[in-house]
Amino acid sequence: MLRPRRKKKDVPGGLFVKCDGCGEMVYRRNVQERLQICPECNYHFRIGARERVRLHTDEGSFDERDADMAACDPLHFVAAKAYADQIKSYMQRTGLNEAAIYGTCRIEDRPAVFAAMDFRFAGGSMGSVVGEKITRAAELALAEGLPLVTTAASGGARMQESAYSLMQMAKTCAALKRLSDAGGAYISIMTHPTTGGVTASWASMGDVIIAEPGALIGFAGRRVIEQTINQELPADFQTAEFLLEHGFLDIIVERGQIKQTLARLIGYLS
């Protein structure tokens, strides 16, 4: 339910790009070479689900499942825009069918189930498809005896699916409980931003929880909190570092080190 606080900056075209972290204009190429990380301040730009696959899994190993699963509009939801039109438009703009993908892969040669969210699709909101894919990923991990790795990037629930969206929180957690009871390993990676119903469900249930530096992670949005209680919030509020300090994360890992960290953890957990 959280809207992106920072303006959308998915590293657009042009020679320079403005960093949302430090506000500096930095060479686009430098950012790209550093895995979409600001060379000045280490700000981790948002990246898409496909890039997650490319960065965190072995080349050519990802075998996507249920790629053709797409959202319905069960409530025929029309607000300022019609949900059905929004879905179409997100599909066209992102080239994705939904805000999450999943499949099997290898991570430094270790087989795993990998699911990744993409914030560009409807702000990474969780509707029926995202919930179903995460659930199927957990069930696949259980059936195949593989570790499960997810990367979250979400503004929260998909309001246009109302209660169905809410139910995805329960469904994904139920599937993860089964995986956990069977001794299956689950590593959750929280990226910028991980908020609302996704944080309050599957993303928080990892046996190990990793976050990227500076990632915004929380339940309620900063603006909602400020408006509700008229409280001044610390500058590092809801950052990965804030959560680490408060005991809700296990490790903060730089983007370039995630794959190696996953491989090491999987070595222990499976």
Add this chain to the structure above:
Amino acid sequence: MAAETNQSDFAYKFEAPILEVEKRIKHLSERATSRHEDLSAEIEKLERERDRLLEEVFSNLSPYQRVRLARHPMRPQPMDYVRMIFTDFIELRGDRRFGDDRAIVTGLARLDEHEVMVVAQHKGRETREKVAANFGMPRPEGYRKALHKMKLAEKFGFPVVCLIDTPGAAPSLEAEERGQAMAIAENLFTMAGLRVPIVIVITGEGCSGGALGVGVGDRFAMQENAYYSVISPEGCAAILWKDGERAAEAAGAMKLTAADLIEAGIIDAVIPEPIGGAHRDPQRAARELERYLSDVLDELRPVPVGGLLEERYRRYRELGVYRTLPSTEDVESPSV
């Protein structure tokens, strides 16, 4: 307590004509008594008028009017029902982690021959109580207390009854610092596998993860005028219409009434309320709720735990609506 409160203390605009007639009935009855006049014909006429108005207003409630009834200041709250329905209630307050959250009340109680763990969300009625209960917005320690008590129930084989009434989980610095999202997630995870029956009833507001955090179970019902949604209608309107004033439209679009949710297959039962809403006759509303709880507890008691958990899994597993794209649409979408 609502049961003892004069309902004319508060009224929404759509209730006003009814209350006006009731005031006249009361006035006439008093006069009839004090002056020994026979006004029965007039009183009967007014009573018919009142019943007509009740029928007219309450058989055509808009979704947003139901949201407002769910929030009615005189509406019985979960703890009112606990007092009216259960016996021998012993509150157990400790979360064993941080502190006692008054927005969720937990304790042992009896209903017929059932010994149950009650998990009741609590808004409070007097100002001090409301503040103490954070206006019904639980903090992480509330969810952790509920979890601790549900595990206690599991250990001793008590079914769990969760009564839900919340505008949402607390949005605050402290709640975030203490892991609001993680507390809710942990509850969803653990409740999915809790080895005793869990019955969920939304008696008022069932808003968002704040409601779901104590809302996973084997039977799920709503009172007739309760609502259940992923965000408040006001919040939804502010985001999707960019206009918080359009909450009534948002309430309609989100399909949040009990009738909508039973149609969507998300709840199993709608518990009837007296006409005009539970606040007009709390005792009667309580009897209906009691009948429901008693029936489902009887029904769930003999179910072996394996079958119970299998059914619970299936219940949530099947929720969601999606489609498979025809291959032509795949071709139409541009590649990354």
